[in-house]
Amino acid sequence: MDFQLTHALEVLERTPAAFRALLAGLPEAWTAPNEGPDTFSAFDNVGHLIHGERADWIPRARIILAQGPDRRFEPYDRFAQYRESEGKGLADLLDDFARLRSENLATLRSWRLGEPELALEGEHPAFGPVTLRQLLAAWVAHDLGHVAQTARVLAKQYRDAVGPWRAYLPVLDR
């Protein structure tokens, strides 16, 4: 499927509601456990997406669009949410994510991007040159990856409880 901005927006605007539908009101018995050291709980996943709204996708798009002499992105802190989510509840995080995403999509729409802008390049600290089109596609796939990761970490809490069904439920061993 080729990248189209309208398609990307269709997913990006749904993600906060998908997290809310899946997680709002769930007790910590579900939302606090992770998949092992340096992995994310359901709660961590939402905090990670919030950090992305603040520090990653739109700030990187701005660097590309500015086409200044230094187009290198700041390295991304995958574990910022351990610090930034401290003292917050999941309901706060779901609200923060929805608000920040809505603001960011308003910004994105306001740019009225066309083919010439989507082809502009920035410099990823690990990969080198990347286009705005690739950045926006990665934003979409990253959202969906964290929906999948969140469902998986929840499912894994029942890895033992399902007994022999574990053989039929590959999500429990990913």
Add this chain to the structure above:
Amino acid sequence: MDFQLTHALEVLERTPAAFRALLAGLPEAWTAPNEGPDTFSAFDNVGHLIHGERADWIPRARIILAQGPDRRFEPYDRFAQYRESEGKGLADLLDDFARLRSENLATLRSWRLGEPELALEGEHPAFGPVTLRQLLAAWVAHDLGHVAQTARVLAKQYRDAVGPWRAYLPVLDR
């Protein structure tokens, strides 16, 4: 995490809304593609969950609770949705799933299951003896597995569009 019926219900009652938030209104460009032969599109995932509501979880629980002489479950048809979803739109399927799930959870709650019932056994056609507790835990994990699978098949539509980000997005190659 040990199985508790209240925990299981917390997930089971959220799944239809999670699918609705993620998928309602998305065009077929997103919802129709699958991951290759004999795999499910987003649309197929919802149809598969509907078939499970009709033919799998509650019917199998009834077999266990009846404790009749033959407690063997009917084999499950993993591809029934290719036939049963024919001619339906995604909005229909999301409505059907929500209605059937709500009816099935009302049935499940009406049984007021306690420890003795949860320990009763049926016979899985492949695994042999399984308890009602394991069946209900598998229902939960199966839901979450299909949330993850649905997010993954959507994400894969952008496998090429993300360019070098593919290396950082493992969901694209699962």
